[in-house]
Amino acid sequence: MTWWQRPFPDANTLLLHGRQPALVDSGFVGHAEETAAWARAHAGAVDLVVNTHWHSDHVGANALLQAGGAGIAAGAPEAEAVSRRDPGCCAAEYLDQPVAPYTVDLPLDDGQMLRLGDADWEVVRSPGHTPGHLALWQPQERILVVGDALSDYDVGWVNLTLDGPGTAATALASLQRMADLAPRVILPSHGPVPGEPAAAFAAALRRAERLVDDPxxxxxxxxxxxxxxxxxxxxxxxxxxxxxxxxxxxxxxxxxxxxxxxxxxxxxxxxxxxxxxxxxxxxxxxxxxAADHTPVAAEPLRVPTRGPGRARGRAERRTEGIRSQSGRPQKDPCRPTSAK
Ligand SMILES: [Fe+2]
The missing domain is CATH 1.10.225 (NK-Lysin)
Structure with a gap:
């Protein structure tokens, strides 16, 4: 596997090589071309993109890679919301973060086994940071991809305003479930790989308990x-x-x-x-x-990415952009559009 630790606004990106090359998370829309080029350079083609969750820094190259033929897999609740064109998709309008529209080809449930690269990974539902958040567990190598459930030695932020007052407790329970797997390696979506997985979970659990106690x-x-x-x-x-x-x-x-x-x-x-x-x-x-971050060109924030490829027509029929030329959100990424 190749792991790319990226500064904000991109989530770290993981490429799993093998007969079924897969990408876990696809960065921010403003860097979609860069993400796709990186995946091509390392794996040739990507069969599947798996999203740990649907925040904009994790799904930004979905549309471009899907237009090039990749399938998109996401946790069942988020996949269903994307499929029914729920206005809350990706929390894009709520958070005022652009997302190029995509569709989900493969909804993922807890416990489901997934062939990524040449290995089997288990889907571990881990709601908290978002309700549909998932982690990926490779039991032979004891590697756990934790998404935003844990960053470095901290719990991921929780959205009490959108997801309700019990969200911090949900995140705490998910962290505990992941800690119980006793992974040898943790791959987080932001920051470096924690040197001591057990200590990272212990610190994140303490922090999550504080969020529960202090809404x-x-x-x-x-x-x-x-x-x-x-x-x-x-x-x-x-x-x-x-x-x-x-x-x-x-x-x-x-x-x-x-x-x-x-x-x-x-x-x-x-x-x-x-x-x-x-x-x-x-x-x-x-x-x-002040946090370390990579500049984003203004244009990709205004115009959704539309890559060439055989899936283009399908993608364009099913979805449309969320931003007009003025840069204001116009359509959510999941609403249907009239056929072109
Ligand atoms: Fe996130």
């Missing part, structure tokens, strides 16, 4: 992560546009309600706190995320 803290944690990602994919946001941007976001309005604040007060406090902590920086009149 307000969990809401703040999620808000910081969503906002930092918004800054990364836009090469920062002009300082004078920050508050109008935040006030218009569904996730911020919902978080404010849970925190018993007005959206204006939450937006102000979020920016102030993140500036103070150094998580965001003011540079040349724009607010930037």
């Amino acid at each position: 307000a803290g969990a809401v703040w944690y999620g808000a910081r992560r969503i906002f930092a990602f918004a800054l990364m994919i836009r090469d920062g946001i002009p300082a004078d546009a920050i508050e109008p941007y935040l006030h218009a976001r569904a996730w911020l309005t919902d978080a404010a309600r849970l925190l018993d604040l007005t959206p204006e007060a939450l937006a102000h406090e979020l920016v102030t706190n993140m500036l103070r902590s150094g998580a965001v920086l003011l540079r040349d009149g724009r607010l930037h995320a």
Whole structure:
């Protein structure tokens, strides 16, 4: 296998070589060409893309690879939502993150065995970070692909505003289930491979317990992560546009309600706190995320990726873009469109 540790806004990408070359997660839409070229260079062709979950940094090259003939596999709840064109697909509109439209060919259930490359992997449902999140377990080699359930030595952020008050407890239970597998190697979607898997799970479990005990803290944690990602994919946001941007976001309005604040007060406090902590920086009149990240060209944020290939017609008939030329979300990635 080849593992590609990538800075934000891309999730780490895993390529499983063999008779059925497979890619686990496909990065951010702004880097779809780069992801596809990397997979081609290392494996020739990709038969299957497996998504640990449907966040934009994990599914960005799905459409391009699908247009080139790859199948897309995803956890059953997310696969079903994509199939029925659920407006909440990928939480793309909610989080204001672009996703080029794709379809799911293979819904995955807990316990299902999947041939990836030349090995069999077991699907381990691990809801929490998203309701449809899954991990992949290779029992002979004791390798566990954990997606965003665990990053480095921390639990992945949970979205209490979208997924409900029990979400942190759900994430905690999923972490415990994965820890019980006692993997030899953990492959997370962000950050490096943890040197000590058992210690990584112990630290992440403690952190998840704190999120269960402190729902307000969990809401703040999620808000910081969503906002930092918004800054990364836009090469920062002009300082004078920050508050109008935040006030218009569904996730911020919902978080404010849970925190018993007005959206204006939450937006102000979020920016102030993140500036103070150094998580965001003011540079040349724009607010930037401080975390290491790769620039994204503006154009892919506005125009959904549409690659050439034999699946193109099918993809174009079934789905359409979520952004107009103005850059505003217009259609969710899963709604049906009239046949062309
Ligand atoms: Fe995620």
